[in-house]
Each structure stands twice: as structure tokens, then as C-alpha cells.
Amino acid sequence: MARLSTRQVVFRIVLTISLVELVIMLLLPHLPQAWSNYPVPLIDTLLLALLTTPVIYLWVIQPFVLAHDRVLSEVNRLANTDPLTHLANRRFLFSRMELLIDQVGSNRIGGAVLLIDLDGFKQVNDQYGHHAGDAVLVEVAKRLRSEIRGEDLVGRLGGDEFMVLIHRLGADEGKALVAARGIADKLIERVAQPVLIDGTEIRVGASVGACLLGFGARLDAEMITRQADAAMYRIKEQGGKGAFLFSE
Structure with missing residues (x-):
């Protein structure tokens, strides 16, 4: 109209x-x-x-x-919204993360933040061009969105970095850790599947840094992101294509 x-x-x-x-x-x-x-x-x-x-x-x-x-x-x-992938953008992710922090604090039901960085993405841009790189990002975005629950949120922070906010992992820290790790492994496996672009199979991997919410001191969104980022780079240093939970 x-x-x-x-x-x-x-x-x-x-x-x-x-x-x-x-x-x-x-x-x-x-x-x-x-x-x-x-x-x-x-x-x-x-x-x-x-x-x-x-x-x-x-x-x-x-x-x-x-x-x-x-x-x-x-x-x-x-x-x-991120204009390329149509996922939540950084601004919306951080506002929703603050809500998630409040929820896990008041309801005592754990949550998690997963920070995902693609492995080998720079080589895709260098070898196939930015058009292919954008196509890979769009496909990865679709895969991540299809693998998470409706109550959770996936977004793109920028570049080849994505974030997943996970709700309702339960009040038991051990079980919440297992559940978060299971989600991370599932996303890693899904991202690793080849992407077909113009008849060419392109593969990237994913390194995931995770931070549990609701089982320690209350932190703000920036600090939680830094912790997840530190965990993610720990995986990068070990060769990538895996998940690591932040620990003091």
C-alpha cells in the first residue's frame, strides 16, 4: 500500500x-x-x-x-538487521544479550553466548573473490539460523563473526555446559559442510568460543563478549574447527 x-x-x-x-x-x-x-x-x-x-x-x-x-x-x-545476511546485527544482539543476562539472573536458569568465527574465510575471498565470500556468509547464516531453537537468537557481529544467544539451559551448571557444547558442535558440523557456488565446492570451518551465563558473577554484554572472544581465539591457536568454553 x-x-x-x-x-x-x-x-x-x-x-x-x-x-x-x-x-x-x-x-x-x-x-x-x-x-x-x-x-x-x-x-x-x-x-x-x-x-x-x-x-x-x-x-x-x-x-x-x-x-x-x-x-x-x-x-x-x-x-x-545485518543487510547482507538478514540476521540480527551487533546492536540488536547486544540489546538482547542484556535481556538474557537479566533473565538468567532473575530466573536462575542458565544461558550461553557462542561466538563463531569462520576458519579459512580469508582464503575464500582471496581465491574466489568477495562475491563468493558474501555468498558463503549468506549460506552460513541460513545454516546457523536453521539449527537453533526458535527462542534463541543468531546474529552477525561483522566480517565473518557470528554470535548465538542461547536461552534456558537449566539450573545445573554441568548439564548446561554439556548442552551448550552440544549446540556448538552441531553448528560447527553444519558450517563445515561444503558450499556450492557457481559449480565449485567451497569449504570453511568454524571456531566457537562459549561463555555460560547465570553460574558466576553477573557481567555486562561487553565483558561476556570479550570472554567468548578469548575462548574462541584459544581454539584458533589450536588450529581452529572446535569449541572452547571460557574459564578464568
């Missing part, structure tokens, strides 16, 4: 009032005798209000409001 311009809004209102007023003028001589006791301007005003209100609402106000809401929704989506 196209958004109405100011000129279109004014034109529709003026046209509605003019046409309704014309109809009223034609009807006035034929009104019931009982109406003759009331002043003509009063009758005209009442009929004009009764007849124009629904028309103006349906033809002017409703389309304008719907188009305005659609524009606001699109602006909000663009502000929170």
Missing part, C-alpha cells in the same frame, strides 16, 4: 466533503416534514459529520496510519 502524500490527504478530504455536501444539498428539499422544525444549517452540519466521518476514516486515515506503521516497522527492521 503506497503511502499517501500530504497533497493526496488534503485532496481526498476536500473531495469527500464536497461530494457529501452536494448530496446533502440535493436531499434537503426531500427530508421528512418533521425535520423542518430544525434549522437547515444544523441539519446540514449533522449530516455532513455523519456521512463524511466513515469515508474519511476508511479512505484517508486508515491507509495513512497503515502506511506509516509499515514504514516504522521497516526502519526498525533495518536498524536491527
Whole structure:
């Protein structure tokens, strides 16, 4: 539905009032005798209000409001979405992480943050070009999104870095650790599957740094990200393609 311009809004209102007023003028001589006791301007005003209100609402106000809401929704989506992969962007991820921190703190049900960095992605760009690199990122994004639960969130921090926010891992730290590791292993396995681009199979791996939430001191989103990043680089130093849980 196209958004109405100011000129279109004014034109529709003026046209509605003019046409309704014309109809009223034609009807006035034929009104019931009982109406003759009331002043003509009063009758005209009442009929004009009764007849124009629904028309103006349906033809002017409703389309304008719907188009305005659609524009606001699109602006909000663009502000929170990575333009290439259509995943959550860094800004939205961090706002949702703060909510997750609050939830695990108040409900005492663990969560986790997984930081994922692609192994071998630079070589893809160098060998096949940035077009192929973008295609790999889009495919990896689809795979990550397809493997997580609906309550969890996956996003792209930038470059070849992704993040997954995991909810409801339970109140037992040991079981939460096993569950987070299982999710990380599943994502690593999924990312490692070849990507077919222009008839060529391209492979990348994934290094995952994990940080459990709800089982230690309360930290903010920046500190948790740094811890997950440190765990991820620990895996990178060991050759990549694995997962590591941050530990003091």
C-alpha cells in the first residue's frame, strides 16, 4: 500500500466533503416534514459529520496510519538487521544479550553466548573473490539460523563473526555446559559442510568460543563478549574447527 502524500490527504478530504455536501444539498428539499422544525444549517452540519466521518476514516486515515506503521516497522527492521545476511546485527544482539543476562539472573536458569568465527574465510575471498565470500556468509547464516531453537537468537557481529544467544539451559551448571557444547558442535558440523557456488565446492570451518551465563558473577554484554572472544581465539591457536568454553 503506497503511502499517501500530504497533497493526496488534503485532496481526498476536500473531495469527500464536497461530494457529501452536494448530496446533502440535493436531499434537503426531500427530508421528512418533521425535520423542518430544525434549522437547515444544523441539519446540514449533522449530516455532513455523519456521512463524511466513515469515508474519511476508511479512505484517508486508515491507509495513512497503515502506511506509516509499515514504514516504522521497516526502519526498525533495518536498524536491527545485518543487510547482507538478514540476521540480527551487533546492536540488536547486544540489546538482547542484556535481556538474557537479566533473565538468567532473575530466573536462575542458565544461558550461553557462542561466538563463531569462520576458519579459512580469508582464503575464500582471496581465491574466489568477495562475491563468493558474501555468498558463503549468506549460506552460513541460513545454516546457523536453521539449527537453533526458535527462542534463541543468531546474529552477525561483522566480517565473518557470528554470535548465538542461547536461552534456558537449566539450573545445573554441568548439564548446561554439556548442552551448550552440544549446540556448538552441531553448528560447527553444519558450517563445515561444503558450499556450492557457481559449480565449485567451497569449504570453511568454524571456531566457537562459549561463555555460560547465570553460574558466576553477573557481567555486562561487553565483558561476556570479550570472554567468548578469548575462548574462541584459544581454539584458533589450536588450529581452529572446535569449541572452547571460557574459564578464568
